[in-house]
Amino acid sequence: AQKVTQAQTEISVVEKEDVTLDCVYETRDTTYYLFWYKQPPSGELVFLIRRNSFDEQNEISGRYSWNFQKSTSSFNFTITASQVVDSAVYFCALSDEGSQGNLIFGKGTKLSVKP
Amino acid sequence: GAGVSQSPSNKVTEKGKDVELRCDPISGHTALYWYRQSLGQGLEFLIYFQGNSAPDKSGLPSDRFSAERTGGSVSTLTIQRTQQEDSAVYLCASSLVRGRIGIYEQYFGPGTRLTVT
Numbered sequence: 001a002q003k004v005t006q007a008q009t010e011i012s013v014v015e016k017e018d019v020t021l022d023c024v025y026e027t028r029d030t031t032y033y034l035f036w037y038k039q040p041p042s043g044e045l046v047f048l049i050r051r052n053s054f055d056e057q058n059e060i061s062g063r064y065s066w067n068f069q070k071s072t073s074s075f076n077f078t079i080t081a082s083q084v085v086d087s088a089v090y091f092c093a094l095s096d097e098g099s100q101g102n103l104i105f106g107k108g109t110k111l112s113v114k115p
Numbered sequence: 116g117a118g119v120s121q122s123p124s125n126k127v128t129e130k131g132k133d134v135e136l137r138c139d140p141i142s143g144h145t146a147l148y149w150y151r152q153s154l155g156q157g158l159e160f161l162i163y164f165q166g167n168s169a170p171d172k173s174g175l176p177s178d179r180f181s182a183e184r185t186g187g188s189v190s191t192l193t194i195q196r197t198q199q200e201d202s203a204v205y206l207c208a209s210s211l212v213r214g215r216i217g218i219y220e221q222y223f224g225p226g227t228r229l230t231v232t
Contacts, residue, residue, distance in 0.1 A: 100165070101163065
C-alpha cells in the first residue's frame with residue numbers, strides 16, 4: 001500500500017534561516033510520481049513540483065530545492081534564506097500507476113517563519 | 116487563465132440535510148478529483164472522473180456521498196443526510212488527462228468549507 005510520512009508536524013524558524021522539510025514514501029510500484037504542494041493561510045493548495053521515479057536529479061528553483069533519493073525513499077524539500085511569506089503548510093504527495101493519478105498525501109508540515 | 120473554481124465557499128447546514136457542492140475545472144482538463152481535508156484525517160481522496168470513463172469511487176466514505184460530472188466539465192458532490200463528521204473542507208482538483216509521459220500535476224480550487232451543526 002502507498003504511504004507518505006511527514007514526520008515534522010510543525011517547524012518554526014527565523015527569517016533567513018535555511019529549513020528542510022522531510023518526506024518519506026512507500027510504494028510497491030517502480031513507476032510513481034512525487035509532488036510537493038504549499039497551502040498558505042488563505043487555504044488554496046499550490047503546486048510546487050512533480051518528480052517521476054526515473055529522474056533522481058535534484059532540482060532547484062530559486063530559493064527552493066528538492067532532494068530525491070530512491071535508496072532512502074525520500075523526497076526532501078529545502079527552502080534557503082526563508083522569508084515570512086514562506087509560512088504555510090507544506091504537503092508531500094505520492095501517486096503511482098495503481099492509483100490512477102489519485103494523490104496520497106502526507107499529514108503536512110506547518111512552517112512558521114518569524115521576522 | 117482561470118483556475119479551478121468551487122461554490123459555495125462556505126456552507127453551514129443542519130444535521131440530516133442534503134448538500135451540493137460544485138466544482139468548475141480548468142478548461143481543457145479532462146481529469147477531475149474530489150478530496151476532503153479535515154483536522155483528524157488530513158487530505159483524503161474521495162472520487163475521480165476521467166473523460167467518459169466510469170468514475171473511481173473508491174475513496175467515498177459512505178453511500179451518503181455521490182458525485183456527478185456533466186458534459187465532461189462541471190462536477191457536483193452531493194452529501195445526503197449530513198452528519199457532524201462530514202464537517203470538513205472539500206477540495207476539487209483538475210489535471211490534464213494521463214498521457215504516456217506520466218501523471219500530470221493537479222491544480223486545486225479554493226475549497227468549500229462545510230459545517231454541519
